[in-house]
Amino acid sequence: MRSNLTTTAKVYLAIVFVILYAPIFYLIFYSFNSGGTMSSFESFTLEHYKAVFNDNRLLVILINTTIVALLSALIATMIGTLGAIGIVSMSNKKMRRTLLSLNNILIVSPDVVIGASFLILFTMVGIQLGFTSVLISHIAFSIPIVVLMVLPKLFEMNTNLIDAALDLGANRRDVLTRVILPYIKPGIFAGFFMALTYSLDDFAVTFFVTGNGFSTLSVEIYSMARAGISLTVNAISGLVFVVTVGIVVMYYLITKRTRKSGEV
Amino acid sequence: MANDTIIRFDNVTKSYNSNTTVLKGVSFELERGKFYTLLGPSGCGKTTILRIIAGFEAPTTGDVFINSKRVNNVPANERQVNTVFQDYALFPHLNVFENVAFGLRIKKVKEAEIKARVAEALKFVNLAGYENREITEMSGGQRQRVAIARAIVNDPEVILLDEPLSALDLKLRTEMQYELRELQQRLGKTFIFVTHDQEEALAMSDEIFVLNEGNIQQSGTPVDIYDEPINRFVADFIGESNIVDGVMLEDYKVQFAGKVFDCVDGGMKQNEKIEVVIRPEDLHLTTPAAGKITVRVDTQLFRGVHYELSTYDKDGNEWLVHSLKQAEVGAQVGLDFDPEAIHIMRLNETEEEFDARIEAYTNEV
Ligand SMILES: Nc1ncnc2c1ncn2[C@@H]1O[C@H](COP(=O)(O)OP(=O)(O)OP(=O)(O)O)[C@@H](O)[C@H]1O
Ligand SMILES: [Mg+2]
Numbered sequence: 001m002r003s004n005l006t007t008t009a010k011v012y013l014a015i016v017f018v019i020l021y022a023p024i025f026y027l028i029f030y031s032f033n034s035g036g037t038m039s040s041f042e043s044f045t046l047e048h049y050k051a052v053f054n055d056n057r058l059l060v061i062l063i064n065t066t067i068v069a070l071l072s073a074l075i076a077t078m079i080g081t082l083g084a085i086g087i088v089s090m091s092n093k094k095m096r097r098t099l100l101s102l103n104n105i106l107i108v109s110p111d112v113v114i115g116a117s118f119l120i121l122f123t124m125v126g127i128q129l130g131f132t133s134v135l136i137s138h139i140a141f142s143i144p145i146v147v148l149m150v151l152p153k154l155f156e157m158n159t160n161l162i163d164a165a166l167d168l169g170a171n172r173r174d175v176l177t178r179v180i181l182p183y184i185k186p187g188i189f190a191g192f193f194m195a196l197t198y199s200l201d202d203f204a205v206t207f208f209v210t211g212n213g214f215s216t217l218s219v220e221i222y223s224m225a226r227a228g229i230s231l232t233v234n235a236i237s238g239l240v241f242v243v244t245v246g247i248v249v250m251y252y253l254i255t256k257r258t259r260k261s262g263e264v
Numbered sequence: 265m266a267n268d269t270i271i272r273f274d275n276v277t278k279s280y281n282s283n284t285t286v287l288k289g290v291s292f293e294l295e296r297g298k299f300y301t302l303l304g305p306s307g308c309g310k311t312t313i314l315r316i317i318a319g320f321e322a323p324t325t326g327d328v329f330i331n332s333k334r335v336n337n338v339p340a341n342e343r344q345v346n347t348v349f350q351d352y353a354l355f356p357h358l359n360v361f362e363n364v365a366f367g368l369r370i371k372k373v374k375e376a377e378i379k380a381r382v383a384e385a386l387k388f389v390n391l392a393g394y395e396n397r398e399i400t401e402m403s404g405g406q407r408q409r410v411a412i413a414r415a416i417v418n419d420p421e422v423i424l425l426d427e428p429l430s431a432l433d434l435k436l437r438t439e440m441q442y443e444l445r446e447l448q449q450r451l452g453k454t455f456i457f458v459t460h461d462q463e464e465a466l467a468m469s470d471e472i473f474v475l476n477e478g479n480i481q482q483s484g485t486p487v488d489i490y491d492e493p494i495n496r497f498v499a500d501f502i503g504e505s506n507i508v509d510g511v512m513l514e515d516y517k518v519q520f521a522g523k524v525f526d527c528v529d530g531g532m533k534q535n536e537k538i539e540v541v542i543r544p545e546d547l548h549l550t551t552p553a554a555g556k557i558t559v560r561v562d563t564q565l566f567r568g569v570h571y572e573l574s575t576y577d578k579d580g581n582e583w584l585v586h587s588l589k590q591a592e593v594g595a596q597v598g599l600d601f602d603p604e605a606i607h608i609m610r611l612n613e614t615e616e617e618f619d620a621r622i623e624a625y626t627n628e629v
Contacts, residue, residue: 171341
């Protein structure tokens with residue numbers, strides 16, 4: 001792609017990106033500061049990172065966050081993919097449109113509302129707040145995202161492919177595992193990684209439904225930041241940032257590979 | 265005879281919703297090992313018939329038999345029938361080898377046998393050596409051949425082909441017509457081929473079914489259908505024809521364009537109103553004095569092999585003429601033709617009545 005951007009446009013773009021990334025890099029920069037504040041940089045140190053890794057509580061939270069993210073993304077991907085297939089194969093058009101709208105409403109509705117309603121639901125049903133409640137709510141808000149990522153692939157798929165598979169002797173299960181799932185694989189991956197990042201950085205919903213000592217990183221950072229400035233927060237943020245970049249790169253590599261081998 | 269019947273439709277109708285009937289009572293019998301063509305304009309129900317044979321749709325009423333077994337409720341994956349789809353429907357996530365191997369893998373055929381059979385099928389369609397290509401790297405004609413290989417590798421009794429050549433350019437298309445016909449003869453399988461191209465149908469088939477609006481208009485060999493179209497629709501659809509109103513004075517005497525001519529048809533009522541069909545290639549240019557009808561040349565197109573003249577007689581009937589010789593636009597010319605060139609069509613005659621009449625008057629002679 002040849003870019004025909006004018007100098008002004010380039011400068012504008014540069015400024016936008018600097019503004020977007022500056023706070024993050026500012027934060028990460030001071031995570032290496034041996035002085036205890038973010039106002040003056042004294043000398044380079046890794047002690048805040050050491051503090052993170054020596055703090056068992058933080059490590060447990062880190063592991064919790066990762067487990068919740070991976071597990072909820074995995075389960076949401078399975079449910080969301082099958083749900084999307086179900087929605088698309090629905091013959092009743094009105095019903096299909098209604099379900100799609102309901103799905104989209106869940107995506108745009110504010111986290112606070114979702115979090116509060118889950119809190120009410122869990123207390124009503126009597127589920128203890130903690131790992132389970134956080135996991136369930138993360139699965140729940142990830143499903144619509146997965147559905148949204150998988151749908152375009154399904155819509156783009158030629159239904160004759162299903163007939164062709166049946167014609168060659170495939171049963172319903174074969175059709176699903178040998179035709180539909182491989183075809184929509186890029187959408188499934190996209191959905192999984194989206195769900196992963198949504199779960200990793202969710203604060204509002206988790207804040208509502210967590211309890212009994214269970215905590216995730218974003219909630220923990222929030223409470224640490226409330227308690228007063230500690231550069232440990234910076235170090236954690238730096239780590240999270242690196243992990244996020246890693247996920248994006250991984251996602252990029254995977255989609256690039258599947259695109260190369262699987263496009264019409 | 266009955267033993268050779270592989271597919272039978274018994275008064276099959278199909279409606280997708282309550283107010284439209286797509287097939288309006290279709291009956292036919294197909295013999296093993298022949299090349300059949302379903303020919304008809306867009307939307308007449310060709311694909312629907314194939315989908316009913318393949319098992320993707322069930323008939324609304326009527327019965328479908330494959331090998332004398334009623335299959336109305338047998339699902340597609342249990343039928344000995346394979347389809348080459350209009351858009352090929354190759355699996356984009358699999359390469360050529362895996363596409364062709366798909367049906368065998370489903371049937372859990374041993375790996376070594378899969379290898380051998382796929383290689384053989386690809387050789388059959390002249391694609392040996394293309395095993396590891398991605399579908400995206402194949403041309404339209406090659407994709408079509410992959411689709412055919414994917415069907416024949418399963419060794420089905422019947423192969424359904426839904427306008428498989430429609431996306432190809434003229435040259436490749438003609439080439440593929442030869443290849444398909446030859447393939448069918450080598451395999452000895454029943455092919456049911458769908459097209460809306462009459463030349464293609466005439467060139468390839470053992471038997472043609474001409475369809476219109478969910479009804480079979482006429483069935484027969486290409487020569488029968490071309491020479492003896494049963495009604496205006498078939499005459500018009502199969503090749504270009506001149507169709508004029510006339511009166512059957514008595515057997516072998518017909519009146520049209522203001523004159524009486526000898527012909528070879530009979531078995532109709534005296535003075536019955538009929539339609540006369542004469543093919544453009546059966547009309548020969550001559551001088552007005554020597555011709556049976558005198559016409560004025562209106563336009564002339566060069567068609568490569570012949571000139572196509574549009575001419576008008578004094579009553580304003582249009583006569584299309586295919587002539588090897590050039591004519592002068594605006595000139596009066598004579599048209600000559602043989603009695604055999606005159607084909608008589610009764611108004612609203614059904615296929616059964618038509619066959620009965622032909623039988624009756626040919627027995628008389
Ligand atoms: N799933 C469906 N639901 C409703 N109507 C349908 C459906 N499939 C086909 N039809 C209708 O049935 C009629 C016949 O369709 P069909 O596909 O058999 O035509 P065709 O002869 O194959 O035409 P073409 O040459 O354009 O492929 C058409 O009028 C079409 O609109
Ligand atoms: Mg069709």
